[in-house]
Amino acid sequence: MKNRGRDIAVTIVFVFFLFAFFGINLLKSPEExxxxxxxxxxxxxxxxxxxxxxxxxxxxFEKYALDQFPFRxxxxxxxxKVLFDVFQQKDNHEIYIAENQASAYKDKFNEVSVQDAxxxxxxxxxxxxxxxxxxxxxxxxxxYFLAEKNGYPHYNYAEFEKLLTSNVNENLTYISxxxxxxxxxxxxxxxxxxxxxxxxxxxxxxxxxRFHKRxxxxxxxxxETHDFxxxxxxxxxxxxxxxxxxxxxxxxxxxxxxxILDEETFEMKPAEVYAKEKLxxxxxxxxxxxxxxxxITIENEQAETxxxxxxxxxxxxxxxxxxxxxxxxxxxxxxxRYIATPALKQxxxxxxxxxxxxxxxxxxxxxxxxxxxx
Amino acid sequence: MLFSSITFIYxxxxxxxxxxxxxxxxxxxxxxxxASIFFYFWGEPVYTLIMIFTALSGYLHGLLIDQFRGTxxxxxxxxxxxxxxxxxxxxxxxxxxxxETWNGLFKTDVALLKLALPIGISFYTFQTLSYTIDLYRxxxxxxxxxxxxxxxxxxxxxxxxxxxxxxxxxxxxxTERKHNFENFAYGVNRFVLGMAKKVLxxxxxxxxxxxxxxxxxKTIVFYWVYALAYxxxxxxxxxxxxxxxxxxxxxxxxxxxxxxxYPYISKSITEFWRRWHITLSSWFRDYVxxxxxxxxxxxxxxxxxxxxxxxxxxMWHGAxxxxxxxxxxxxxxxxxxxAFLGDLLxxxxxxxxxxxxxxxxxxxxxxxxxESIQMALSRIVAMFGGAGIAFNNSVTSYYFxxxxxxxxxxxxxxxxxxxxxxxxxxxxxxxxxxxxxxEPIVQVVLLLxxxxxxxxGSFNPFLYFRF
Numbered sequence: 001m002k003n004r005g006r007d008i009a010v011t012i013v014f015v016f017f018l019f020a021f022f023g024i025n026l027l028k029s030p031e032e033x034x035x036x037x038x039x040x041x042x043x044x045x046x047x048x049x050x051x052x053x054x055x056x057x058x059x060x061f062e063k064y065a066l067d068q069f070p071f072r073x074x075x076x077x078x079x080x081k082v083l084f085d086v087f088q089q090k091d092n093h094e095i096y097i098a099e100n101q102a103s104a105y106k107d108k109f110n111e112v113s114v115q116d117a118x119x120x121x122x123x124x125x126x127x128x129x130x131x132x133x134x135x136x137x138x139x140x141x142x143x144y145f146l147a148e149k150n151g152y153p154h155y156n157y158a159e160f161e162k163l164l165t166s167n168v169n170e171n172l173t174y175i176s177x178x179x180x181x182x183x184x185x186x187x188x189x190x191x192x193x194x195x196x197x198x199x200x201x202x203x204x205x206x207x208x209x210r211f212h213k214r215x216x217x218x219x220x221x222x223x224e225t226h227d228f229x230x231x232x233x234x235x236x237x238x239x240x241x242x243x244x245x246x247x248x249x250x251x252x253x254x255x256x257x258x259x260i261l262d263e264e265t266f267e268m269k270p271a272e273v274y275a276k277e278k279l280x281x282x283x284x285x286x287x288x289x290x291x292x293x294x295x296i297t298i299e300n301e302q303a304e305t306x307x308x309x310x311x312x313x314x315x316x317x318x319x320x321x322x323x324x325x326x327x328x329x330x331x332x333x334x335x336x337r338y339i340a341t342p343a344l345k346q347x348x349x350x351x352x353x354x355x356x357x358x359x360x361x362x363x364x365x366x367x368x369x370x371x372x373x374x
Numbered sequence: 375m376l377f378s379s380i381t382f383i384y385x386x387x388x389x390x391x392x393x394x395x396x397x398x399x400x401x402x403x404x405x406x407x408x409a410s411i412f413f414y415f416w417g418e419p420v421y422t423l424i425m426i427f428t429a430l431s432g433y434l435h436g437l438l439i440d441q442f443r444g445t446x447x448x449x450x451x452x453x454x455x456x457x458x459x460x461x462x463x464x465x466x467x468x469x470x471x472x473x474e475t476w477n478g479l480f481k482t483d484v485a486l487l488k489l490a491l492p493i494g495i496s497f498y499t500f501q502t503l504s505y506t507i508d509l510y511r512x513x514x515x516x517x518x519x520x521x522x523x524x525x526x527x528x529x530x531x532x533x534x535x536x537x538x539x540x541x542x543x544x545x546x547x548x549t550e551r552k553h554n555f556e557n558f559a560y561g562v563n564r565f566v567l568g569m570a571k572k573v574l575x576x577x578x579x580x581x582x583x584x585x586x587x588x589x590x591x592k593t594i595v596f597y598w599v600y601a602l603a604y605x606x607x608x609x610x611x612x613x614x615x616x617x618x619x620x621x622x623x624x625x626x627x628x629x630x631x632x633x634x635x636y637p638y639i640s641k642s643i644t645e646f647w648r649r650w651h652i653t654l655s656s657w658f659r660d661y662v663x664x665x666x667x668x669x670x671x672x673x674x675x676x677x678x679x680x681x682x683x684x685x686x687x688x689m690w691h692g693a694x695x696x697x698x699x700x701x702x703x704x705x706x707x708x709x710x711x712x713a714f715l716g717d718l719l720x721x722x723x724x725x726x727x728x729x730x731x732x733x734x735x736x737x738x739x740x741x742x743x744x745e746s747i748q749m750a751l752s753r754i755v756a757m758f759g760g761a762g763i764a765f766n767n768s769v770t771s772y773y774f775x776x777x778x779x780x781x782x783x784x785x786x787x788x789x790x791x792x793x794x795x796x797x798x799x800x801x802x803x804x805x806x807x808x809x810x811x812x813e814p815i816v817q818v819v820l821l822l823x824x825x826x827x828x829x830x831g832s833f834n835p836f837l838y839f840r841f
Contacts, residue, residue, distance in 0.1 A: 006810040007559035013814045014562040015391070017821055022388040058375075058416050065380040069829050079826035087578075087783075090776040107769050108590060153769050237830065 024070040031068065036234030038282045041067040076237035090152070095236035098150035101188045102232035102240060103142040107153035109160045110366045117368035118167030120336075121358055124312065124373060125172055127341060131352035132310070134172045135209060138164065139316045139361040141191065145183040157362075164365065172358075175208045177201055187243040190230020191363075192285055195319040196222065196246040202323050209355055211327045212305075218326060220248035223274075228284045245284050247274050247319075252302050252326035261295035261339070261347065268297065273322050288318035294339035295332070295347060303329040310348070310356040312336060314364045328355075337364070340372035375416040377565075377618045378572045380828055386413065394626060395553070403525045403548065406626060410530040414493070421492035424462065428495075429527040431458050432502035433520050439509050440516035448510060455506035463499045466492055471693035494534035496690055498527055500657055505541035507661055514542045522548045531622035535615040537633035538653040544628055551627030561624030563813070566820050568617025571610045573824045575784055577831070579607035582777050583743070591769040597757040599774050599781075601736040604743055606784040609638065612651070638735070638788045641727035642719045643707040646735060654690065658683050669712075680712075681705045691742070696750055700741045707734060 034041050045051065045060035052058070069075065083089045090096055095104050125134050140157060147154030157178065165174050180200035186193050193201075199215040206214060228245040232238065259268035271290055278286035289296055292315065308330045311317060314337065321333055332348055339347075364370065375382050390409045397405055415422045435455035442448040464472075470486045477484055505523070508514040517523040526548055532539050586592070586600040616633035623630040637649035647655050659668075666679040681702065688701020711719070719727040737754055744750035755761055786792070799805040 003810060004555060006813055007555040009814045010559035010562050010817060011555050013818055014566075014821075017818065018384065018388045018391070021384045021825075025384055053419055055417070055419060062379060062381050065385065066829060069380055069384075069825075072829055075822075075826040075829040078822065079830040082823050082826065088779040090772070151768075151772060151775070153772050 021070065025065070025068070028068065028070055030064075033282070034067070034072075034234070035282060036073060036229065036237070038231065038234060043068075073237070077239065080237040081239065092236045092238060095232050095238065096150075096152055097238055097240065098146045098152065099183055101142060101146060101183050101186065102190075102230075102236065102238055103146050103152075104191070104232065105143055105147055105152045106141075106155060106366075109155045109362070111163060113366050113368045114160060114163050115167050117360070117365045117371065118164050120368060120371050120373040121172060122167075122169045124341070124358065125169060125356075128344065128348075128350050129310065129356045132354050132356045133209070134356045134358070135175050135205075136168065136172050136358040137175045137177050137205070137360075138365060139193070139359065140178050140181060141362045142183060142186050144178065144362070145181070160362065160365075173208060175205060177204060180204045187228065187230045187245070187285075189228070189233035189238075189240050189243050190285065191232065192230070192316060192319065194246065195248055195288065195323065196220075198320060198323060201320065205324070205357070206327070209327075209357070211324075213326065215323065218250050218323070220250050223247050223249060225279050225284065225287075230285070231283070245279070245287070247287060248323065249274070250326065252300050253322050255301045256322075256325050257299040257301065258289070259297045259299075260290060260293050263294060263338070266347070268295075271296070273298070273325070285315070285319070289321065289333070291315070291318065292335065292338065293333075294335055295344075298325055298331040298333070300325050300329055300331075302326075305329055308332070308351060308354040310334065310350075310354065312356070312358040312360070314360050316361050317359055320359070336371040336373060338372075341374050375413050377615065377622070378569055378824070378828065380825075381416075383569075383825070383828075386416075391625070402626075403521055406529060407521055407525045410525070410528040410533060413530040414528065414533060418493050421490075424466070424492050424495070425498060425528060426524070428459060428462060428498055428502055429524040430520075431455065432505055432527060433517070433523045435506050436509050436516050436523070437518070439506060443512075452506055452510035456503060459499050459503050459506075463495055465489070466495055468689070468693045475695075497536050497538060498533060500538050500654075501532075501540065502527055503661065504538070504657065508540065508542055514545055517541075517545075517548070529623075529628070531619045531626070531628070532630060535612070535619065536651075536653060537616050537619060537631055538657050539623075539628075539630050540653075540657070543631055547628050553627050557624050557627060561621045561626075562817065564617045564621030564624065566621070566817050566824075568614045568619075568621060569824050570820045571614030571617060571787070573614075573827045575780065575787065576607050576609075576611035576614055577827070578777070578780050579603045579610065579784060582773065583607055585773055589769060591767055592756070593764045593766050593770045594757065594759050595766040595774065596770040597753065599770065599777075601740060601757060602781060602785075603777070604739050605638070605736055606781065606788065608739060608742075609634075609788055610784065636788065636790050638732065639728070639790070640731050640735075641724055642711055642716060642731055643704060643734060644711050644716060646731055647704070647708070654687070658687055662686060676712075677709050680709055684708070694746075696741055696744055696747050699747050699750075700738055703738055703741060 030043055031041055032043070033039065042060065042063040044064055045057050047057060050056075051060075080092045083092050091105065095102055097103075121136055138161060143152070143154050144157050146152065161176065161178065168174070180203075181193065181197075185197035202211075202215040205211070224244050224246045226242060226244055228243040230243060233240055233242075253273050256273055258271045258273055260271040261267075262269045273289060274287050275290040276287060278284065278291060283291065285291070298321070303326075305327070306329050307327070309324065309328045310332045311321060311324075312334050313321065314335060317333060317335075321331060324331060334344065334348070375386060377383075386409075390405070393409070394402055394405045411422060411426075414425055432455065435451050435458070438451040439448050439455070442451060465487075466489050470488065473484050473486050476482060505514065505517075505526075509516060517526075526539075526541060526544060529539075582603040583600055586596055586603070589596070613634040620630045620632070631653050633651060633653050635649040635652065637646050640646035640649055663679055663683045666682060667675055668679065669676045671679070684701040684705030685698055686701070687704070688698040691697045691700070707715075719730065740753050740757070741747070741750040744753060752761070756763060759765075796809065800809055
């Protein structure tokens with residue numbers, strides 16, 4: 001009986017473990033959202049004969065049990081720790097850390113989608129921008145800077161760029177931004193670029209689009225907020241330090257009149273360039289022009305020009321556009337992921353002779369079916 | 375319900391353990407029966423009736439076989455039990471396969487039934503058959519208590535993934551079994567070990583296989599990495615599930631047979647099949663191979679028997695020609711080994727015979743994992759450089775490096791090295807004491823890490839569900 005003590009210990013430990021978590025599971029109030037993953041958590045499913053027969057109840061309960069498990073965030077961090085430090089794996093859910101930056105790797109680009117994006121750019125030009133100065137740019141994802149030199153899967157960005165530009169009409173001017181950015185110009189825990197690091201990007205755009213002032217002449221004031229945890233932090237449960245989120249202001253930005261399309265009433269409602277209440281929300285990056293929005297207009301009261309800009313953009317455009325305000329009388333921002341082109345005919349006043357910029361990140365161009373260009 | 379799920383570990387199991395251990399012995403089978411029905415119902419509400427029908431059929435046939443013992447009617451009833459069981463299995467598992475084959479051969483357009491496969495049907499059908507056949511042979515006694523018999527058939531620890539527990543294996547324990555700390559602790563150890571094998575190793579190797587299948591950047595090296603990863607995936611998946619089943623059985627006082635014995639150290643295919651899915655091989659040996667005459671017939675009939683058994687083994691694993699080809703692949707190898715290769719393998723250095731075995735096993739798994747024979751052949755050709763693809767590239771290197779340590783753990787874990795080391799250590803008094811202290815700590819650490827992986831993951835399917 002020399003191992004009886006061990007057997008008792010193993011039994012007690014196992015039973016305690018099982019019943020402790022069972023008890024906590026029963027007593028714990030369910031949480032509605034996961035802040036780190038920026039998603040709603042599964043709730044206890046409805047119990048009904050139909051749900052049971054179709055096994056929907058069981059499937060949903062499994063999701064509920066996973067989502068509402070006690071100390072879920074700690075367990076997710078433990079998994080990431082074991083994966084990186086014990087099993088020596090190089091990524092968690094395809095997200096990795098290199099040069100103190102988290103990034104999601106991609107080993108191929110979607111040729112069909114890139115060609116489709118080019119067709120959509122051409123269509124936009126024909127439908128709305130015929131007599132305008134039309135420019136387009138691609139925002140590289142972080143993988144472009146990090147993957148190759150750190151040994152992570154990546155695709156050929158030069159081929160990506162070549163495929164896009166060779167399929168876009170010559171009437172549209174391509175402004176390459178690939179050499180304007182470095183990995184540290186992006187948030188370390190997020191996919192997006194840092195507004196305060198866009199000097200080279202703005203100046204490159206300005207050189208092509210004939211801006212009057214360079215970035216460094218705009219007299220920006222910095223405001224910052226700490227503890228910004230980006231999308232990569234939550235999705236991968238990686239052990240990373242929070243980012244500092246900086247937003248820049250000058251007189252033109254302060255006095256700009258912003259209107260946002262209310263997608264329920266289809267009327268424009270007033271807003272701010274920096275929606276500071278969003279800093280406390282699920283995604284602090286939404287501080288820039290209120291985050292995902294179909295249509296925004298920004299009017300510059302102090303403008304010394306009558307020029308207007310139409311910008312077809314994604315979330316990267318939210319932090320870039322404030323830096324372009326002082327160059328235009330009015331900027332119209334359109335996110336084609338949330339609004340279809342037929343609606344733009346009524347909602348947007350198109351004026352000849354103005355500037356237009358299509359600026360999208362590689363990820364959106366790789367999934368161009370989400371762009372509602374008809 | 376999967377063993378390796380939060381619902382099973384932290385909802386189902388605590389409730390069942392609590393109920394089981396607080397009721398008097400005479401109600402314990404009732405608790406297990408109800409728990410098992412609930413366990414099955416959770417995943418297959420409608421098909422629960424089929425499982426109960428199979429149990430009822432086995433029970434009634436058992437009574438009839440026993441009642442007419444010594445008469446021709448007894449034989450009729452055992453044949454009837456085989457026909458009923460195999461008809462149910464055939465209807466749900468093989469009907470569409472036969473229809474598709476028929477349509478293909480005769481250019482007809484017979485409609486498919488498209489019936490979903492009831493989970494674990496291959497396991498509980500074979501278990502029920504073992505009872506009626508053994509009863510007819512007189513190697514076991516009739517079970518007159520339906521609850522006891524049904525508990526055997528539906529017992530959740532071995533219900534969906536084996537091992538194939540024959541009635542004689544647990545006959546006595548259905549009515550008399552011991553519950554003590556020794557059994558419980560042993561069960562916990564096996565269960566946690568099995569869970570770690572499944573969640574921490576098998577799932578990760580499965581993920582690597584999926585990455586391989588999804589990428590367009592395949593290379594010769596990646597084909598070999600995939601072959602290794604799949605071999606480890608299927609081993610840790612299945613043996614992990616068997617460990618969990620054996621462990622859970624022991625917690626409730628049952629001694630289930632072992633199903634794996636380090637198959638990847640085998641030095642011949644014959645040895646491999648003595649170490650892999652032992653309960654299935656022995657089932658086919660005792661209920662098909664030996665009744666056909668085994669090896670006590672002419673050489674030609676002997677080889678015919680091997681071909682029949684292995685075609686059936688392939689079919690048991692899946693309703694597809696690639697599974698039958700997989701079974702026949704082993705049949706041919708076993709015939710060759712019995713004819714002359716076996717003697718040769720014993721004479722050559724062990725490393726060569728091991729290498730021979732592993733290469734063939736790898737090839738067999740590629741056949742097993744492919745959706746068609748053509749796909750398997752193209753993968754095998756590519757492995758040996760016949761597809762005109764690059765030898766290596768950066769994508770292959772990345773995944774190989776990322777999974778290298780796990781693959782190393784898998785390769786070492788597939789051998790008895792750790793077991794031998796721990797047993798050696800235990801021979802020393804001081805080391806034994808250290809192991810005794812460490813064991814509960816290791817349990818907790820493994821449980822925490824497994825839970826972390828489960829919580830972080832989402833869908834976590836078990837490979838052997840389709841059987």
